Amino acid sequence: MSQQAKRRKHDASSSPTAVVEAASQQAKRQKHDASSTSNALSISGKQFVPKWKTLIVFYDTETTSNDPTKHRIISMGAVCCECKNGRFVPLGRFHSLVHTDQQIDDVAYRIHHISQKDLQGQPEFSEVMTAFSSFLKTYIEDQRTRIILVAHNGRRFDDIILLCEFIRNNMNIDEWMQDNQIYALADTLPLLKKVFKHVPMHQKPKNVHTGAVSFALGNCFDSLCQDSDNVFENRHDALADSLALMHVLNSPAVTQRFHFDMLLKEAQKRTDALKRMRESAGVKFQEQETRCLKLMAEAGNMTLDDVKQDTEEELLPRPEFAEAVQENLALCLVCMNMVRPDNHQCHDVPVALQHRLQSSAALDLSL
Numbered sequence: 001m002s003q004q005a006k007r008r009k010h011d012a013s014s015s016p017t018a019v020v021e022a023a024s025q026q027a028k029r030q031k032h033d034a035s036s037t038s039n040a041l042s043i044s045g046k047q048f049v050p051k052w053k054t055l056i057v058f059y060d061t062e063t064t065s066n067d068p069t070k071h072r073i074i075s076m077g078a079v080c081c082e083c084k085n086g087r088f089v090p091l092g093r094f095h096s097l098v099h100t101d102q103q104i105d106d107v108a109y110r111i112h113h114i115s116q117k118d119l120q121g122q123p124e125f126s127e128v129m130t131a132f133s134s135f136l137k138t139y140i141e142d143q144r145t146r147i148i149l150v151a152h153n154g155r156r157f158d159d160i161i162l163l164c165e166f167i168r169n170n171m172n173i174d175e176w177m178q179d180n181q182i183y184a185l186a187d188t189l190p191l192l193k194k195v196f197k198h199v200p201m202h203q204k205p206k207n208v209h210t211g212a213v214s215f216a217l218g219n220c221f222d223s224l225c226q227d228s229d230n231v232f233e234n235r236h237d238a239l240a241d242s243l244a245l246m247h248v249l250n251s252p253a254v255t256q257r258f259h260f261d262m263l264l265k266e267a268q269k270r271t272d273a274l275k276r277m278r279e280s281a282g283v284k285f286q287e288q289e290t291r292c293l294k295l296m297a298e299a300g301n302m303t304l305d306d307v308k309q310d311t312e313e314e315l316l317p318r319p320e321f322a323e324a325v326q327e328n329l330a331l332c333l334v335c336m337n338m339v340r341p342d343n344h345q346c347h348d349v350p351v352a353l354q355h356r357l358q359s360s361a362a363l364d365l366s367l
Helices: 003-013 016-035 106-112 125-137 154-168 173-179 188-195 217-224 238-250 260-266 270-281 283-298 319-326 351-359
Strands: 041-043 046-048 053-063 073-084 087-097 145-151 182-187
Touching: 053 087, 053 106, 053 154, 053 238, 073 125, 073 154, 073 238, 087 125, 087 238, 125 154, 125 173, 145 154, 145 260, 154 173, 154 182, 154 188, 154 270, 154 283, 173 270, 182 188, 182 260, 182 270, 188 238, 188 260, 217 238, 270 283
Parallel strands: 053 145, 145 182
Antiparallel strands: 041 046, 053 073, 073 087
């Protein structure tokens, strides 16, 4: 059995509940250790407790394909961290596959290697989010704790598909975020571009095969973490990608130019982020959510399948893609860059897949 097959077998046998239980035990040990050392400031004999305790949760999703309004989440991973001395220190990990009956695109499968068979018997999205909620609450001490959800390219993809899944499953994402004290959401892709904006070209993250500047997560890791002991195993695995993002932000090339306040400034407060996510999801999802919330209030347990669509109105152009659509660009599912499909040469995959990537519908973001 190959190493990859063994990993899939292990993932399939792992429940999100087991991951949360392990994380809970780790959190208890850390809380016990923290109790022996006070984090409060002492000035003239008085103790001053910081107003907020901010936790950073790096998260990632794997999906059936690359359109967040049409495709489904099949895996979710996250790493909960706190910032100490300018570095992100991991507190616990979360990982779960997510069951769906939607077929997995061939190109997507060749990237994350999750098959339809792997999803058999796995928890539904609502169950995974319940487990994820339990995981987050493990680290919430009191009302002073606030959480920032962070994803790489989250604004264009992960945040939007997360919202769409909540709507499809008759769940209120706003209530869920408030219940888990999620204060804001941030995207590290534009953040890293700002960090390296005025850096000499030879010091910027690059595709190791072409030498071209690239802020795709894998290229950032290869360029910025090459001198560390960290190994990026199982690329395009949701948990592995979350860990890789943490290591990228902890790399010397980033820490000497980046400070925690930059992440706080980049983050969008929950209400603003949800407004942006709804605009990106389009009119149909906005209408579905409105009807869903109304039905939840009236009936309590009605699903979106019970909601009759009264309109055939097309999705409005998503703000993130408006300029790209005009220029006939598309999102490459592998390198996560906006490219021209007719001449894109993505070196993150074998050459045999080049033609497939150029001609596949997986690159089509037409509205």
